[in-house]
Amino acid sequence: MEEQSMKVSKIIQENIAYINEVLPVKESFDIIERDMIIGGRESCFFFIDGFMKDEVMSKVMDTLFKLTPEQMPKTSTELSRTMISYVEIDTFSEFDGIIKNILSGVACLFVDGYESCIAIDCRTYPARSVDEPAQDKSLRGSRDGFVETIVFNTALIRRRIRDPHLTMKMMEIGKSSRTDVTLCYMTDRVNQDLLNLLIQKFEQMREHDLKMNQQTLAELLFKRKWYNPFPKFKYTERPDTAAACIMEGKIVILVDNSPSVMILPTSIFDIIEEANDYYFPTLTGIYLKISRSIITIMTVFLTPLFLLFMQNPEWIPDVFDFVLVRNTINIPLYFQLLLLELAIDGLRLAALNTPSMLSTPLSVIAGIVMGEFSVQSGWFNSEVMLYMAFVAVANYTQPNFELGYALKFMRLLLLTLTALFNWIGFAVGCIIIVCSVCFNRTVSGRSYLNIRLN
Structure with a gap:
């Protein structure tokens, strides 16, 4: 039986x-x-x-x-x-x-x-304290964050929204893992079509085990196209951000054993937002959003534009003549930029695995070696180092890790097309980037640029 x-x-x-x-x-x-x-x-x-x-x-x-x-x-x-x-x-x-x-x-x-x-039910789960997330900090906001225990996470949201319309719908996914997944939403504000779609998708997942927890759930919810790297979900480890999104009519998905939550529906404008935009006065918040958007765009187009102008120096006005590379170019600029892109990723991976007590001195050594010595040795030109340093640092102005790598892939595509086909390649690359954003679809099926909630 x-x-x-x-x-x-x-x-x-x-x-x-x-x-x-x-x-x-x-x-x-x-x-x-x-x-x-x-x-x-x-x-x-x-x-x-x-x-x-x-x-x-x-x-x-x-x-x-x-x-x-x-x-x-x-x-x-x-x-x-x-x-x-x-x-x-x-x-x-x-x-x-x-x-x-x-x-x-x-x-x-x-x-x-x-x-x-x-x-x-007198169980208790091992859990760490609800400290502020390391990657999603706020200057004036609350200092608590989600943890790996789903009951604690729902309590952090309930503490902020004391409304009878707030609903926490618990579901179980996986025949073996039996992972607890919770949908948090306001019954009087949520998009019912999207809610019904998510419930239907969850019911179809019962045979699938969430091997990699939240990432497996994201892949089951939306079969992304490999050639479009832009993220389909917004993630946050901040309860205040999650509560604000719920009050706006969005759905927050909590997965047991995961310290972050998924927010649906989302758009490119939601992903580049952060908590500091709301904790400051309106004028300051607007300035932060505009400056972050400009810097984000610059991280994609700065180095390809530099390469394009170096290939066509006659386009540069006399007043900007100083941007020209004066030193001897031993390695083509395209390969210099490509090597630095790989080197920056290598330094990131090394920083993740470096003991905290050694991270500061090793960072100083890496900065000296990658900076002055690499220029003096003739491998890189100082102008290339300057622009790549700006791109590496400016990439952290937006908090979403997935979006950062999506922009990186677009930058590499633009660099390659510009190096191969000059201004025609640059124009084609810009069209591909715009199309990747405009024709990207989220779980709800709506545009990546314009999300209606109701």
């Missing part, structure tokens, strides 16, 4: 035998089977070691041990209502829900003579 249709038996030994058949209780040290006598009846607890609040369980068991055979109710439901003084309690008559709860950390109690199991 399949697990879904298996019912709890009145004979406790049959229930214990079935649990031992389905779960590796004898082989796994962390799956605990606790046999006891409650009210003169054989009883058994099943739970996962490390997920249990020991103090709560001790009080619950102390209450149960004091029961006499005369005090034992006729049903497990009556026992849970009258004898167990704890808040989160439920009863299950089928093993499908029981197995799921045991593996989730809920303690399940079987009592001989009862046709259902009592689930006592």
Whole structure:
């Protein structure tokens, strides 16, 4: 008989035998089977070691041990209502829900003579403190951030939105992983078509396991085209940003074990926003948005334009004659720019794996070697180093990591086309970039440039 249709038996030994058949209780040290006598009846607890609040369980068991055979109710439901003084309690008559709860950390109690199991949800998950995210900081905003525990994350949102329309719809994805996924939205503001589409997609994912957590979910939600690198989702680790998006009518997706949330629908303008835009006065916020947008555009077009003008020096006005490369060019400018692009990525990867105590001195050494010595050796020209240094630093003005690499790929495409076909290649590259943004579609099917919520 399949697990879904298996019912709890009145004979406790049959229930214990079935649990031992389905779960590796004898082989796994962390799956605990606790046999006891409650009210003169054989009883058994099943739970996962490390997920249990020991103090709560001790009080619950102390209450149960004091029961006499005369005090034992006729049903497990009556026992849970009258004898167990704890808040989160439920009863299950089928093993499908029981197995799921045991593996989730809920303690399940079987009592001989009862046709259902009592689930006592006194679990606790290992979690770090809700510190401010390292990559998404705000000068004047709150200093808390999402963590890997989904219940803590929903509480951080509930703390900011005390509205009865705020809904947290929990769903389970994956036959083996059984990952908890929550849709957070305002029922009076959300786009119902998008909400129904997401629920439908989630229901079709039940056989898929979220192997890489949030990234797997994103790939299942939207089959992206490999040739368009622009991100389809906005991610944030800030509860205040998530709450603001929910109030605007958007949907926030939380995945258990992930410290960031996905925001839908989104556009290119949403992705380049950050929390500081809202914590400052209107004029300051507008200035920050405009300056960030200009710098973002410059990171794409600065080096290709430099290469284009170096290929056509007669186009440069006399007043800008100083931008011309005066020193000897030993390596073509295109290959210099390409080598520096790869070198910057190499330094980023090295910084991720460098111990924190060594990161500062190694950064200084890398800066000296990549800067002055590389120019003196003849590998690079100083003008190329200057413009690539600006691009490397300016890339961090926008917080989205995926968008940064999407812009990088567009810059490399533009550089290659310019080097091969001069101004015609530059014009074709600009058209490709504009088309990549304009014809990009999000999960809702709407344009990347203009998202309507309702």
